[in-house]
Amino acid sequence: MTLVLDSRHVSAIRRHGEADYPAEACGLIGGAVDGDRKLAVQLVPLVNRRTDSARNRYLIDPESFRRAQDRLERDGLDIIGVYHSHPDHPPAPSAFDRDHAWPRLSYVIVGVARGRAADMKSWVLADDRGTFEEESITNEERKAVWQ
Amino acid sequence: MAVTVLIPTPLRPFVGGRDALEVEGGNVGELLERLTGEHATLKPHLFADDGRLRSFVNVYVNDRDIRQLAQRDTPVKPGDTISIIPSIAGGTAASVGAQRAAPLPSKAAPVLSHEEILRYSRHLILPDVGLDGQKKLKAARVLLVGAGGLGSPAALYLAAAGVGTIGIVDFDVVDKTNLQRQILHGTSTVGTPKLESAAARIHDLNPNVRVEPFETRLTSENALDIIREFDVVADGTDNFPTRYLVNDACVLLDKPNVYGSIFRFEGQASVFYAKRGPCYRCLYSEPPPPGLVPSCAEGGVLGVLPGIIGSIQAMETIKLILGVGEPLIGRLVLFDALKLQFRELKLEKDPDCPVCGRHPTITAPIDYEAFCGIGAEPSYDGAEITAEQLKDEWARNPELLVIDVREPHEHAIAHIDGARLIPLGELPDRLGELDGHREIVTHCHHGSRSLKALEILKAAGFSKVRSLRGGIDAWAVNVDASLPRY
Numbered sequence: 337m338t339l340v341l342d343s344r345h346v347s348a349i350r351r352h353g354e355a356d357y358p359a360e361a362c363g364l365i366g367g368a369v370d371g372d373r374k375l376a377v378q379l380v381p382l383v384n385r386r387t388d389s390a391r392n393r394y395l396i397d398p399e400s401f402r403r404a405q406d407r408l409e410r411d412g413l414d415i416i417g418v419y420h421s422h423p424d425h426p427p428a429p430s431a432f433d434r435d436h437a438w439p440r441l442s443y444v445i446v447g448v449a450r451g452r453a454a455d456m457k458s459w460v461l462a463d464d465r466g467t468f469e470e471e472s473i474t475n476e477e478r479k480a481v482w483q
Numbered sequence: 484m485a486v487t488v489l490i491p492t493p494l495r496p497f498v499g500g501r502d503a504l505e506v507e508g509g510n511v512g513e514l515l516e517r518l519t520g521e522h523a524t525l526k527p528h529l530f531a532d533d534g535r536l537r538s539f540v541n542v543y544v545n546d547r548d549i550r551q552l553a554q555r556d557t558p559v560k561p562g563d564t565i566s567i568i569p570s571i572a573g574g575t576a577a578s579v580g581a582q583r584a585a586p587l588p589s590k591a592a593p594v595l596s597h598e599e600i601l602r603y604s605r606h607l608i609l610p611d612v613g614l615d616g617q618k619k620l621k622a623a624r625v626l627l628v629g630a631g632g633l634g635s636p637a638a639l640y641l642a643a644a645g646v647g648t649i650g651i652v653d654f655d656v657v658d659k660t661n662l663q664r665q666i667l668h669g670t671s672t673v674g675t676p677k678l679e680s681a682a683a684r685i686h687d688l689n690p691n692v693r694v695e696p697f698e699t700r701l702t703s704e705n706a707l708d709i710i711r712e713f714d715v716v717a718d719g720t721d722n723f724p725t726r727y728l729v730n731d732a733c734v735l736l737d738k739p740n741v742y743g744s745i746f747r748f749e750g751q752a753s754v755f756y757a758k759r760g761p762c763y764r765c766l767y768s769e770p771p772p773p774g775l776v777p778s779c780a781e782g783g784v785l786g787v788l789p790g791i792i793g794s795i796q797a798m799e800t801i802k803l804i805l806g807v808g809e810p811l812i813g814r815l816v817l818f819d820a821l822k823l824q825f826r827e828l829k830l831e832k833d834p835d836c837p838v839c840g841r842h843p844t845i846t847a848p849i850d851y852e853a854f855c856g857i858g859a860e861p862s863y864d865g866a867e868i869t870a871e872q873l874k875d876e877w878a879r880n881p882e883l884l885v886i887d888v889r890e891p892h893e894h895a896i897a898h899i900d901g902a903r904l905i906p907l908g909e910l911p912d913r914l915g916e917l918d919g920h921r922e923i924v925t926h927c928h929h930g931s932r933s934l935k936a937l938e939i940l941k942a943a944g945f946s947k948v949r950s951l952r953g954g955i956d957a958w959a960v961n962v963d964a965s966l967p968r969y
Contacts, residue, residue: 360574386574389697393574393708398541398548402568405491414492418571432712433573436539438493439528443573465527 338472339417339442339458340375346475350453352381353421353446359390364401365417365442366408373474374416374442380404393432394420417442417458424449427457429468437461442471486559488518489566497525506565511542512555514565529567535846538707541568554847572708592618593647599691603645611807617645621691623804626650626713628701628729630677632789633719633743633796635667640797641717642685642692646804649685650695650713653677660969664786701725703848706732715803717741717796723770724851730755730763731848734839739810741799743792748785748820750792753811753830754799757839760813765833770855788820863934867952870961873924877901883922886910888936889955893928897966899958907932914943926951926958928969 345365352361363381367374382404385395396418405415418441422428427445429437437443439461447454459468485505490498498504498518508514515536519526529540536542542549543566549557559565595603595617606612606620623646627634630653641649655677657668672680678696685694697709701720710716710732718729718740726744733740739756742763755762795816802808815828838845868876877883885902887894894904905913907927917923923945925933933950940948951958959966 362571364571386572389574389695389699389709392695394572396569396571398543398568398570401491401571402566416492418573420573422574430574435711436572438491438539438569438571440496441493463524 337372337374337442337460338474339444340373340474340476341444342376342477343475345376345379346456348379348381349419349444349446349456352419353423353448353453354451356384356421357448357451358423360384360386360392360394360421360423362394362396362418362420364396364404364408364415365419365444366404366411366413367416368413369416376416377413378408378411379419380408391423392425415441417444419444419446421446421448421453427455429459433459434461434465434468437465437468439463439465443468444473486514486561486563486565488514489564491567491569493569494525494528494567497528498522508559510553510555510559511544511549511557511565514559515542515555539570539572541570542566543568550847593621594618595621596691599645602689602691606644612805616805616807619804619806620645620801621647623715624648624650624713625800625804626652626710626716627719628652628716628725629719629721630665630667630681631655631661631719631721632664632745632784633793634681634717635665636790636793637717637719637797637800638667638681638685639688640794641800642689644797644801645689646692646801648693648695648713650697650709651678651681652697652699652701652709653681654698654700664784664789666790701728703728703850706848707736710738711736713738715739715741715800717743717800719743719793719796723855726763727770727854728848728851731838731845733757734762734764735847739803739812741796741803741811743789743796745784745788745792747782748788750788750818750820751815752792752795752799752818753815754803756810756812757832761830761832762836762839764838765836766815766830768833768836785820788818791818791820863937863950866934866937866949867930868924868949869952870957873951873958874962876922880922883924884917885924885926885951886917886936887927887955888925888932889927893969896969897955897959899926899955899963899966902926907936910936910939911943914940914945917945919945921947923948924951925949926954928954929956930954 362384363379365376366378366380367376382396382400384390385397386393408415422445425447427447429443443459446456458471458473460471461468485507488504488506490502495502506514506518508517519529531537544557544559545564603617606617607614625641625646627638630651638649657672657675657677657680659673661668667684668680678698682694682696685692699705706728716729716733716738720726730740734757737758739754741754743752799811802810813830815830817826834840837843887898887902887904888907888910890906925936927933930951930953937948937950956968959968
């Protein structure tokens with residue numbers, strides 16, 4: 337599987353991570369699966385519900401998930417991934433990320449070092465929940481397809 | 484009877500790509516069992532290894548979360564819609580992976596710098612610690628619940644000893660009355676959050692320690708997520724709901740809970756580690772009724788006492804991390820400062836313990852305020868009077884009787900002129916001294932004992948009774964600044 341983002345998505349995720357720094361930013365990625373490609377179409381930025389320790393945790397509560405899912409489904413899209421930022425940490429999933437992960441979803445993580453967005457990587461939970469595997473991110477402009 | 488189960492996107496690949504299924508069952512538990520029976524690969528994503536629904540899996544019957552209903556026993560009927568809704572969580576929480584997943588004490592060994600080798604030299608030459616032990620300490624993650632009297636010495640000694648990561652849960656602000664015993668804080672940090680004050684002091688003592696602050700009250704909602712990330716929990720809480728919460732969360736997560744508590748001149752300590760011994764509930768299955776046991780703010784505490792009990796907690800924490808000696812599991816140490824005497828009680832595991840027994844009935848954090856009877860306190864609407872109101876009414880009505888229900892030694896610190904001292908304990912026997920026709924206002928230090936006095940008076944037939952909200956402290960702040968606060 338590869339996750340296909342266009343440049344607007346990439347810069348929106350980076351900007352969201354920078355804007356919420358030093359807290360973790362989070363949101364959902366709506367799109368569609370096409371063969372071995374997950375095509376991102378629409379981002380749903382969300383409020384991090386972890387007000388207690390937002391610097392190193394994020395939470396998307398079930399109500400927000402449900403609302404986003406309903407909205408995307410009306411547009412014929414599915415939730416294909418989640419993005420979040422790691423303030424002052426590399427974009428690698430933590431054990432906490434793994435323990436709380438849902439299968440098949442792309443977990444896009446952007447490292448934000450001292451307020452500036454840095455590396456971005458995408459990860460997918462193995463079906464046995466044992467590991468997170470890195471997934472390639474492809475940058476494509478898909479204006480023709482989705483206009 | 485079949486009901487509809489809606490499957491969220493990430494789980495659809497495990498049910499043949501479908502977004503909804505018809506499943507038979509009379510309650511949610513049966514439905515989920517049948518569902519995961521038919522689609523076995525779905526199971527690990529819904530249930531943890533111990534069979535519990537994962538914390539981030541939410542099940543709704545129509546529009547209601549089963550956690551607010553009867554959990555898995557929530558009944559379902561044809562026509563109901565069951566939705567599995569994800570909550571999505573994650574975060575950094577530092578260098579993790581295999582290190583964190585393993586329980587204490589075996590961990591990937593970190594490297595010590597030259598500075599650390601020099602700093603810890605008295606540990607390194609101690610055969611039971613040595614380089615390996617020091618590395619275990621550095622790899623360890625200890626959570627302190629509360630940065631107060633007990634948390635202060637514990638934090639200082641754990642930081643000095645080189646515990647790599649210290650998490651602290653506290654949402655309080657440093658108050659001047661804390662400084663008599665809470666040696667983590669100082670005069671210069673009065674008025675700042677305890678977490679900031681603690682982090683600065685720890686960093687000054689040992690910059691190699693990472694402090695993970697949790698500026699929150701520990702609640703049933705966040706306790707598992709916070710505690711899960713640590714190896715050992717040191718409980719320095721001052722209230723029963725949090726103490727039961729810490730205990731239950733530690734049992735549910737298989738974490739050792741290094742317990743300490745203090746009152747006036749006495750303290751106790753133990754290590755509750757349900758895997759290897761009893762838990763706090765085996766010792767005290769139920770909390771005392773609210774109001775029976777006064778807090779330090781009400782009852783007072785000798786300043787050195789938390790230094791001793793908190794240090795025992797730090798010591799036991801370090802022993803657990805190093806895996807040396809005999810931990811205080813299955814034993815309760817009682818300390819009497821006036822006699823300078825330690826006594827030890829043997830604790831047995833209660834096979835019927837509701838959380839760590841053979842058939843536990845508590846499998847997730849409960850409502851601890853309700854369990855401790857705190858929500859059940861009577862309402863005092865209209866029965867209280869503010870300091871300013873009292874001043875005005877008293878000026879208009881000199882017949883108003885103000886009763887000070889504190890102890891004589893408190894009266895000696897500060898008192899309101901014109902108030903009559905009748906300590907709470909003597910009140911029931913001295914009702915005859917009071918004129919039932921007069922308006923009465925009771926007062927104490929902060930306004931809690933005076934409410935008890937109010938109940939006693941009302942029960943005895945006095946109808947015109949109110950209690951001074953905030954006690955003499957509010958009077959000193961708002962009416963008579965010449966009085967010292969204590």
